[in-house]
Amino acid sequence: MAVIRDVMPAFELFQPATTDDALALLAKYGSDAWVLAGGLDSFDWLKDRIKRPKVVVDMSQASGLRGIKEVNGGLEIGAMTTLTEVVRHPLVKEHFSLLAEGAELAASPQIRNQGTIGGNVSQDTRCWYYRSGWKCYRAGGNICFADTPTAINREHAILDADRCVAVNPSDSAPALIALDAQMVIRGPGGERVVNAQDYFVGPDINIMRMTVLKPNELLTAIRIPGTWGGAKFYFEKIRDRQVWDFPLVNVAAAMKVSGGKIDQIRIAVNGVAARPLRLTAVESAVIGKPADAATGEMAGKIAIQGAVALRFNAYKIPLLRNLVKRAIGGVQEAAWKS
Amino acid sequence: MAEMKNPEETTKTLSRRDLIKGVIAAGAVSSAGYLFRASGVRAQQPSAAGSVERLVTITVNGQQRRVDVMKQETLATTLRYKLGLTGTKLGCDRAECGACTVLIDDVPHYSCSVLTQSVRARKVVSIEGLASADGKLHPMQQGVVEEQGFQCAFCMSGFIMSAVGFLKVNPKPTRTELAHGISGNLCRCQDYDKILTALLKGAENMRRA
Numbered sequence: 301m302a303v304i305r306d307v308m309p310a311f312e313l314f315q316p317a318t319t320d321d322a323l324a325l326l327a328k329y330g331s332d333a334w335v336l337a338g339g340l341d342s343f344d345w346l347k348d349r350i351k352r353p354k355v356v357v358d359m360s361q362a363s364g365l366r367g368i369k370e371v372n373g374g375l376e377i378g379a380m381t382t383l384t385e386v387v388r389h390p391l392v393k394e395h396f397s398l399l400a401e402g403a404e405l406a407a408s409p410q411i412r413n414q415g416t417i418g419g420n421v422s423q424d425t426r427c428w429y430y431r432s433g434w435k436c437y438r439a440g441g442n443i444c445f446a447d448t449p450t451a452i453n454r455e456h457a458i459l460d461a462d463r464c465v466a467v468n469p470s471d472s473a474p475a476l477i478a479l480d481a482q483m484v485i486r487g488p489g490g491e492r493v494v495n496a497q498d499y500f501v502g503p504d505i506n507i508m509r510m511t512v513l514k515p516n517e518l519l520t521a522i523r524i525p526g527t528w529g530g531a532k533f534y535f536e537k538i539r540d541r542q543v544w545d546f547p548l549v550n551v552a553a554a555m556k557v558s559g560g561k562i563d564q565i566r567i568a569v570n571g572v573a574a575r576p577l578r579l580t581a582v583e584s585a586v587i588g589k590p591a592d593a594a595t596g597e598m599a600g601k602i603a604i605q606g607a608v609a610l611r612f613n614a615y616k617i618p619l620l621r622n623l624v625k626r627a628i629g630g631v632q633e634a635a636w637k638s
Numbered sequence: 639m640a641e642m643k644n645p646e647e648t649t650k651t652l653s654r655r656d657l658i659k660g661v662i663a664a665g666a667v668s669s670a671g672y673l674f675r676a677s678g679v680r681a682q683q684p685s686a687a688g689s690v691e692r693l694v695t696i697t698v699n700g701q702q703r704r705v706d707v708m709k710q711e712t713l714a715t716t717l718r719y720k721l722g723l724t725g726t727k728l729g730c731d732r733a734e735c736g737a738c739t740v741l742i743d744d745v746p747h748y749s750c751s752v753l754t755q756s757v758r759a760r761k762v763v764s765i766e767g768l769a770s771a772d773g774k775l776h777p778m779q780q781g782v783v784e785e786q787g788f789q790c791a792f793c794m795s796g797f798i799m800s801a802v803g804f805l806k807v808n809p810k811p812t813r814t815e816l817a818h819g820i821s822g823n824l825c826r827c828q829d830y831d832k833i834l835t836a837l838l839k840g841a842e843n844m845r846r847a
């Protein structure tokens with residue numbers, strides 16, 4: 301439980317105006333430095349004194365990293381663009397509403413007004429053992445406290461676990477994967493671009509990090525190609541409360557359908573593994589099939605292949621199956637919009 | 639509070655509201671002088687790009703306020719303990735309740751989760767900044783008074799700031815839209831229905847004003 305204390309422990313603060321200045325600071329301070337975007341993941345760590353960086357590099361003044369522009373029929377979204385700006389942007393709404401829906405369902409209005417898209421995809425897991433400072437695998441220890449006979453693990457993983465059973469909590473991540481987005485990363489060696497699905501890493505690759513970002517690197521932008529513009533989209537998030545709560549499971553799909561048959565599809569889910577998963581087996585199984593309930597039924601069964609329940613999260617298996625089924629077969633949902 | 643001296647008011651018995659107003663007017667420091675004591679202005683940083691100073695000027699409720707701010711200080715701390723603007727409440731300090739909501743450049747933010755250093759060039763409005771200088775309540779506040787929307791009202795300033803911010807984007811919301819707009823605020827007394835009625839009344843007042 302969060303405890304209100306007076307103020308956070310002291311740190312040195314820098315507010316660089318440019319990416320270059322920020323990179324220079326990260327190079328100088330190395331592992332002592334912490335990148336701060338909107339801070340809505342970061343402040344918990346700092347307030348709870350679980351992470352004690354000596355230096356905080358606050359990107360809030362780097363105005364070049366904020367904003368959305370059209371590039372070749374697609375979009376380039378600066379990493380410091382807030383979720384609200386993403387949700388309200390006319391081009392996002394018109395061509396890539398899948399992302400607008402995912403971002404709109406994250407957290408609360410005030411959090412979306414401040415939390416950035418770059419921070420949303422780079423945020424750490426919410427496993428409370430880890431976030432309370434227990435020295436588990438992810439914190440460099442040699443045990444997982446969420447995977448013991450008495451552990452409370454209702455929110456944890458059903459797929460691809462490897463020692464750590466934490467999940468990625470981002471609502472924008474599966475939408476970006478379904479849109480074939482690319483992550484633009486800058487580091488001391490220059491720029492590299494990785495596909496959204498490869499931006500995230502599971503414990504098999506690196507048990508202590510959620511993404512491929514190195515400590516001296518910055519995510520500068522997210523590019524969305526024109527490919528899926530105006531496709532048939534489906535986003536659904538299941539959570540306990542309709543505000544604030546992280547996804548128990550979410551699903552994002554982009555489909556091109558002609559003559560009632562699925563021509564092309566991307567489908568990704570989150571909240572079920574340590575990284576958002578693109579369901580390639582589902583994709584190849586449904587191509588050429590009608591976008592109907594029967595295909596959805598089949599897709600749902602494929603999605604849960606290999607799923608393993610922990611003590612309290614078995615419900616996630618039918619939940620995942622049903623969300624995938626609905627994403628493909630469709631459902632008349634009354635969305636809560638404003 | 640005893641250290642607070644506002645010459646015009648010493649003869650009167652101060653109501654809580656007068657006290658707050660006095661503090662704002664005098665720019666005095668209220669309940670947390672201790673935060674100041676530990677924090678003398680340090681020598682200038684060696685000029686690394688992006689380094690910040692502790693003595694900053696921020697625009698709060700239309701006034702330029704010069705204030706000594708720690709690097710790790712949140713806006714809620716600055717408002718409440720350095721500027722005496724205690725209308726902004728701290729419920730959770732974790733972006734989970736909304737009691738601390740203020741407007742930054744007209745947009746609602748949780749002030750418990752904003753570094754004061756990051757609002758230097760921006761305009762902050764807290765609940766104290768809504769009423770006009772002559773004390774006339776903001777139409778939203780008036781709506782809340784008319785409908786008696788709250789019980790203990792600890793959550794009230796946050797709700798009002800959220801609503802005022804939301805109405806700048808959507809001045810004529812339906813009840814459902816407003817509910818969504820202010821969904822980042824919790825009420826422990828759980829009187830959401832009356833709160834919504836009151837805030838809708840406030841929205842109506844604002845359109846008429």
Ligand SMILES: Cc1cc2nc3c(=O)[nH]c(=O)nc-3n(C[C@H](O)[C@H](O)[C@H](O)COP(=O)(O)OP(=O)(O)OC[C@H]3O[C@@H](n4cnc5c(N)ncnc54)[C@H](O)[C@@H]3O)c2cc1C
Nearest residue numbers: 337338339340341342407415416419420422471519545546
């Ligand atoms: C109460 C609460 C509820 C929430 N509910 C949800 C939810 O339902 N769904 C959801 O998706 N999210 C949710 N969030 C998370 C919130 O959306 C994210 O915290 C926010 O989007 C992260 O963005 P930020 O800019 O605030 O990140 P920060 O906290 O500033 O950063 C997060 C992490 O990413 C790193 N980082 C950020 N930007 C960059 C960059 N450009 N380059 C390199 N590293 C970077 C930081 O170093 C840090 O480790 C919730 C948060 C809170 C506090």
Ligand code: SF4
Nearest residue numbers: 427436444464465466
């Ligand atoms: S699930 Fe991962 S983060 Fe949570 S306790 Fe286990 S190892 Fe740590």
Ligand code: FES
Nearest residue numbers: 729730731736750
């Ligand atoms: S005190 Fe800031 S959201 Fe609760």
Ligand code: FES
Nearest residue numbers: 789791825826827
């Ligand atoms: S009226 Fe008591 S917390 Fe809202």
